[in-house]
Amino acid sequence: MGRYAIRRLLQAVPVLLGSTLLIFLIVFALPGDPIVSLGGDRRPSPSVVEVLTEQYHLDEPLLVQYWHYIGGVLFRADLGSTYQGVPVADLLASTFQVTLRLTLMALAIEAVVGVGLGVWAALRRGKAVDTMILAATLVLVSVPTLVTGFVLQLVLGVKLKQWTGLDVFPVSGVGDGLRGYILPAFVLAGLSIAYLARLARTSLAEVLRADYIRTAVAKGMPRGRVITRHALRNALIPVVTYLGADVGTLMGGAVITEGIFNLPGLGNLLFRGVYERQQPVVVGVVTLLVLVYIVCNLIVDMLYAVLDPRIRYE
């Protein structure tokens, strides 16, 4: 399994190189001169444009620019800097922490709530609870993050404090420590909760009909043991796959949520990077996300082997 993991990680190298080049090309193709954009509505004076353009090699051909960038990354471990001189590595380090906390909290919420609801619905299949959960998840899927985000912020952040005087959920920012992550994590997890509940329900319901479950029940095993030991373990495989892939989606897809709750995370950084055409920032963030995807996929594949002994990696 160790050799398999190493091989997979080595395969990641060309993927990373390719993705940096691709992102570089895409950002390069965005309209407007990044230095001119620095001034907003007011155009910076020609001498400022001239000096900065030269400093950041923006007047050179695309491939030369890319070489400056990738050479810095490979030989000097330098991820470049924004056009205001802030090192991208510093930005990535600080924003990654924020997004990681948000993602893990969202992941924990969706794993517990989503799987919990799914299992409950599967065990009460066809009953009122099942129908209610299915209906609720359908609603959850159809409401966009933007709406849930602002509604929760207004109701639980603003109104709750105005009515009761209790400051339970901070409206925005990370100034209040982990408390500030609770609402955004719920908003971020919302969509996945719905998918997970439905996935877990279907998967568990299917397994519960399998022969070996009937055997276990027939030999007199207690119902709780049948469900946890025999049924859930098998039913969890698609759920784990989904959770693993979701880590990447959550980290990259937090742009809106981080914006609403003003969390200084990767999503927010990416948004500003694209908006201001900060090439090194965009390339840095996206490469980091690609790396997260690769590692998460690897972990998911490894987990299969743990959940299902029949799966072996060479």
Place this chain on the structure above:
Amino acid sequence: MRVTKGAWLVAGTALLALTVAACGSGAPAGGGEGGDTPVRMEIGEPKNQLVPGLTTEAEGAEVLGALFEPLVKYTKDRQAEPNVAESVASDDNKTWTIKLNQGWTWHDGEPLTAQNYVDAWNWAAYKPNAASAAHFFQMVEGFEDVNPSEEGAQPAAKTMKGLEAVDDLTIRVRLTRPNSQFRLMLGYTAFYPLPAKAFDSNGKITQKYMQQPIGMGLFKMDKPYRKGTDQVIDLSVYEGFKGDKPKNWKQLEFRIYSGQSAAETAYNDLQAENIDVHDSIPSSQLISAQTALGDRYHDDPTSLISYIGFPITANPAFAKPEVRKAISMAIDRKTIAEQVFSGARSPADDFISPAVDGYRPGACTEACSYDPAKAKELYAQAGGPPRIDLGYNADGGHKEWMEAVANNLRANLGIQVQLKPEEKFGVILTALEKHEYKGAFRIAWLYDYPSMENYLTPMFGKAAAKGGSNYSGWTNDQFDELINKGNEARTPAQAIKFYQQADDLLLKDMPYVPVFFHRINWGHSTRIRNVELNMLDQVVWAKVEKADAA
């Protein structure tokens, strides 16, 4: 027990997730000494590092305004009165002598000297430093030596010869030509000084200073601010400050809101009393803010004006003043201001903002009034183009009002109007500069310093047509002459007379069409009172009082 291993692994991962999430959470924000909650204000992320010469936008200027104190202060009647300077005087508007008050100190206790100003201004003007405020110094003698305008040219000197610290408290500035507005400029961010400590041995500003600038203003910075990483900038009152100090509080905190919904989020925080001042209430919330905040909601004029511009030299179809006048008369400014902006803007009736001295209400009476019938007649007589493009940047919330303007033109002039949204305003500006863009476009202007002249020279002066902000290409020798007369005038009142005559030429020719005067919509929490904004739209912190500090 092989069966449980998988379950343990899954549970373990989840647990690990929670622990990682729990550890290393950020320290609680603010919370100064003795439970003194800071006064908190919303700002957008400063665009540049916190250095006066690098800062030409409002967010960074707000922070620097708390850290530094200007040489002159703007009074309510829009005049510049000496502040850190004891006097600013000149016999010929060309050689200026600035005398500093005694006893001012930097936050580290060092005395403030004339040399600190000379150093800071030379740094900002020096080309390789690429300071966005460099152009403020271009009227100083020797600017061309430190910042040659031709491309690729290297500066011949590091300091401007027109700038001199005569003694510890006297600065002498020689300008290339008389400028009566120089005193007014000195209150702006670009003219703040820098301490000797800011520079390294090569004359560059150190990273350390950029993260934690030492100023000489009301507030000092408690800890470094790492741009892009930190969400708060914590300041506290500098006890050695010579000017007025706030009565009953000491801590100030700027909270940075970024991202696409920053203004909305900050407004929710204001309602929850998590911040105390919000100076960019989104226009979608204006109606509700008036009821929710009551007398804590404020609405003041700002210096920003929106125009519709025309590339007059690049497109002969716009060459006739009557065509531009007809377009102006076909725009229903009042209705758009009320419907689209809920009164956050008012119809423009001059090329000059009501925020400066010299503005004449109703200066643009005929051409800026809504008269569809006359507009149509005028447009037809002048042979205006049957089809025009209308360009705007899609990232600034301009879509709605540009559509309204386009509808006005279609309905009232009977022409085809094609809206051209561009990704960014820079795209339009670049195309205009290369004379590739032929359509009309939106453009806006806000002053750098509260002088009427700042609305005239940069946008319509002859010198600005090449590499400056004169995008219409409209030039007029008489106009430039009047501006020069104003610059040479002995008193501000005389200067304004000449500038107004120059303004009259614009009103006659309408190179741009003034559309709106912008207003600043802001509010504050119940925790503070006596909040007001100065001429630069910055909060006057010394006057603010905490309401609950009994």
